[in-house]
Amino acid sequence: MSDKFAVVFPGQGCQFVGMGADLQAFPLAREMYRRADEVLGFELSRLCFEGPEEALNDTANTQPAVYVTSMVLWALLEPQIEPLRSRIACVAGHSLGEFSALTMAGAITFEEGVRLVRRRGEAMRDAGRASPGGMAAIIGLDDAVVEEIVAQVAADGGDVWVANYNSPGQIIIAGAQAALAQAMEMAKERGAKRALPLQVSVACHTPLMSAASERLAVALEETTFRQPWVPVVSNALAEPLSTPAEIKAALLRQLNSPVLWTASVQRMARDGVGTALEIGPKSVVAGLIKRIERNMIVQAVTDKASLEAFDATILELGA
Numbered sequence: 001m002s003d004k005f006a007v008v009f010p011g012q013g014c015q016f017v018g019m020g021a022d023l024q025a026f027p028l029a030r031e032m033y034r035r036a037d038e039v040l041g042f043e044l045s046r047l048c049f050e051g052p053e054e055a056l057n058d059t060a061n062t063q064p065a066v067y068v069t070s071m072v073l074w075a076l077l078e079p080q081i082e083p084l085r086s087r088i089a090c091v092a093g094h095s096l097g098e099f100s101a102l103t104m105a106g107a108i109t110f111e112e113g114v115r116l117v118r119r120r121g122e123a124m125r126d127a128g129r130a131s132p133g134g135m136a137a138i139i140g141l142d143d144a145v146v147e148e149i150v151a152q153v154a155a156d157g158g159d160v161w162v163a164n165y166n167s168p169g170q171i172i173i174a175g176a177q178a179a180l181a182q183a184m185e186m187a188k189e190r191g192a193k194r195a196l197p198l199q200v201s202v203a204c205h206t207p208l209m210s211a212a213s214e215r216l217a218v219a220l221e222e223t224t225f226r227q228p229w230v231p232v233v234s235n236a237l238a239e240p241l242s243t244p245a246e247i248k249a250a251l252l253r254q255l256n257s258p259v260l261w262t263a264s265v266q267r268m269a270r271d272g273v274g275t276a277l278e279i280g281p282k283s284v285v286a287g288l289i290k291r292i293e294r295n296m297i298v299q300a301v302t303d304k305a306s307l308e309a310f311d312a313t314i315l316e317l318g319a
Helices: 021-025 027-040 044-050 059-087 097-104 110-130 143-155 177-189 207-221 244-255 261-270 285-292 304-309 312-316
Strands: 004-009 088-093 134-139 160-167 170-175 194-197 273-279 297-301
Touching: 004 059, 004 097, 004 285, 021 027, 021 044, 021 059, 021 304, 027 044, 027 059, 027 110, 044 059, 059 088, 059 097, 059 110, 059 273, 059 304, 059 312, 088 097, 088 261, 097 110, 097 244, 110 207, 134 177, 143 160, 143 170, 143 177, 160 177, 160 261, 160 285, 170 177, 177 194, 207 244, 261 273, 261 285, 273 285, 273 312, 285 297, 297 304, 297 312
Parallel strands: 004 088, 004 273, 273 297
Antiparallel strands: 134 170, 134 194, 160 170
């Protein structure tokens, strides 16, 4: 097996009240949360540690909360990873997590990332209010069957699209509520094990986010992107990107086109990645990776306990 490994980051949905609170034992963590609070002009740190849950789950707050907590975990873990830096083949993040990956890769600074994900979250929230929608998980159907269902509902005039190709047998669809309900019912009729609405009011990664794309485009143009020191696998393209122009275009495309997570992980495997290390408030993508590439070794760092228990030799097992 290859000795190369990837570092990956989860996206929205891994947030919870209390995340990052145990990391306050570390001065570096306290300093990074303080810097984020200063950039945003409000106590994001308190929202992470104490809630309330409803405010934390507002996408305009969720996105910087997940991003900051992920980057704090990375900063605390980085000294242990540094000796193995030459073996990092690529980095990637699921949806919002791509901004964490870009920061780790040096394409944007921590403060720039905080501003960007806050503006992205605000734009998505406002687009969701203007064009209400939702998302649903379809479990146990082949991709092609879900695509057929979505095409049929769309042919009937419904606004619904595939939003996330998460792993074989797990697809997220998104769109207007009536079209979403119709697609879920059809999925059950076609043999889906489950068709579950998600607790979101925004149809992420669909054309309903076009207004958000316009606002994100402005934010991206106002941000200086740099050449990353390691390739970043794009959600929107499932390809490693290395130039600022490619990265900005892919981030913009990501808002209203599907997250190609399955293809992204398959691309990593083809490029020789034998191990994946997930860093974020909860382990989400590690499980998806195991369903996509069963032979890939996965490990997650999510809190103080897993950080202190981390053993870099797990990354040697792929060698």
